[in-house]
Amino acid sequence: MPDLSFLAWPFFASEHTDLRQQVERFAATEADGLIDHHDVDGSCRRLVTAFGKAGLIRHAVTAPFGGARERLDVRALCLIRETLAYQSGLADFAFAMQGLGTGPITLFGTTEQKQRYLPPIAAGTAIAAFALSEPEAGSDVAAMACAAEPDGPDHVRLNGEKTWISNGGIADRYVVFCRTGEAPGVKGLSAFVVEADAPGFAVAERLDTIAPHPLARLRFTDCRVPVSQRIGAPGEGxxxxxxxxxxxxxxxxxxxxxxxxxxxxxxxxxxxxxxxxxxxxxxxxxxxxxxxxxxxxxxxxxxxxxxxxxxxxxxxxxxxxxxxxxxxxxxxxxxxxxxxxxxxxxxxxxxxxxxxxxxxxxxxxxxxxxxxxxxxxxxxxxxxxxxxxxxxxxxxx
Known part of the structure; x- marks a missing residue:
């Protein structure tokens, strides 16, 4: 049993203590039964479904799109992750990627994008991913090579690769950052939502690590994406x-x-x-x-x-x-x-x-x-x- 005296610090309100107790009950009674370390994909899917039913993912998105609050409460997110990680690193991973994978939409998406993408995440019926890193652009985001070129007035075509993408291979949609060329370096990047079934999108390789999680290298080959799925303005990636x-x-x-x-x-x-x-x-x-x-x-x-x-x-x-x-x-x-x-x-x-x-x-x-x-x-x-x-x-x- 961890020392919980930190909950008396002035950083927290009573609802944070209540939330932590809820997460601890879930982690102690349900998490282990959902996890099979020989099947990390299935384990993460089961965990996401259970998180949705328990109302936990509501804290990773905003109201009125299925979320718990009108703004993300970072203390709540931290408490959930800390409590899940205490029980299971894989359970923490499954929760965290739902928030990270929809964070750009939550913070910068249009109302239509939020209405379309956030409720299924909150309900645990869809899995999200955040695709930023590339084979030659990890810490150095300015070196990003994956590019989106205009394809008529309403679409772009993505070409390039992403790697070390969490939930790669099991996500229903990916927030993909790519070069759109409005300016040199980081000022010429944009973000698009790419559906897992989009033509030209492929999981090129699954990646195994010392602590197994769903990770993959992704490939985009003339992957056609509607401009309406761009998050924010061009160059704001x-x-x-x-x-x-x-x-x-x-x-x-x-x-x-x-x-x-x-x-x-x-x-x-x-x-x-x-x-x-x-x-x-x-x-x-x-x-x-x-x-x-x-x-x-x-x-x-x-x-x-x-x-x-x-x-x-x-x-x-x-x-x-x-x-x-x-x-x-x-x-x-x-x-x-x-x-x-x-x-x-x-x-x-x-x-x-x-x-x-x-x-x-x-x-x-x-x-x-x-x-x-x-x-x-x-x-x-x-x-x-x-x-x-x-x-x-x-x-x-």
Whole structure:
């Protein structure tokens, strides 16, 4: 049972506590029965259906399009991801991709697009995906090569590839970012909704990882898409992607936090019962030092994550620096906590099928996707320098 004292922090309202209890009940009673790690596609489909029936995905879209609130509540998203991840990394993944895959539509879509795409997501009857990365354009979005060319007044044709796309192969539709050429670099990108059955769209390859999730490389070959499925204006793709990540990067940190809390709890159970040299491990000063480091990492990450979420919920237009801090600290701290958990479990920590071994595999990708740790450092440094320059200029006036 994780320490829930953080719910008394001023970041939260009573509805957040109620929501966390609802998610915990779902995770504890239903999630495991829906998951077969030999069938991750089927597991994710079952999880999405169950999330919809339980009303959980309503928090990933907005009202009046099936959502719980008129605006996304980032604290709610973080709490859901943290609580699901504590129980199952795959359950967290299945929930998170529904929000990320529809985030651009939620934030920038037309009323018609929201009416068409969001209710099935909220109900758990459709699966969404967010297609940004490419074989030669992961962290460097400006290098994007997938392009959309006009095809008459009402359509475009997409050509190119995307890779490492979560829900690739099982999604019903993809938000695809591509080059439309309004300006050089990131100023010439746009976003389109592409249906999974669109002619010219293909899943080129399924990708296996150390913690299996539905991932794929996608190929677009003269894929004809209506202009009406463009999200936002031409050339706004980068802005749309970054605004979406502003919301969801904090939730990546929260998912890592859930994994870290589970690792800490597993370790507390281990060291208070395992005896060495005539005493429990918990009585050894060296072990106590490790436990202190783990607790410090967990609480530090939680403070940073829920600060960023609270700031966004208070109406901050952009929280790129804070979201990057939350994502970076949350994932790096969780990696340290889980590594220590494996160490303190000894041989059992690397035994296939043990919980801490599963956590060790699950946490690693979180330091990479939605902006690798080194990219987060660049964002934080550049924003810190910009803020310093603005303060210096203001003081000189």
């Amino acid at each position: 980068f802005k749309i992607a970054m605004a979406t990540l502003d919301v969801f990067r904090s939730t990546v940190g929260a998912a890592a936090l859930g994994l870290a809390r589970r690792a800490l709890d597993e370790t507390l159970g281990r060291v208070t019962t395992r005896r060495l040299f005539g005493a429990t491990m918990a009585e050894m000063p060296a072990v106590q030092g490790h436990l202190a480091d783990m607790a410090l990492d967990v609480d530090s990450a939680a403070l940073m994550i829920y600060r960023a979420a609270w700031m966004k919920d208070q109406g901050a237009a952009r929280i790129s620096r804070e979201a990057s801090m939350a994502k970076l600290l949350g994932t790096e701290a969780a990696s340290r906590v889980i590594d220590t958990a494996v160490q303190l479990h000894g041989g059992d920590g690397v035994r296939k099928g043990s919980k801490v071994e599963e956590l060790y595999r699950e946490v690693r990708a979180l330091r990479i996707y939605e902006g690798a740790t080194d990219v987060q450092k660049l964002i934080i440094a550049r924003q810190t320098l910009a803020d310093h320059g603005a303060r210096t200029a203001a003081a000189a006036r």
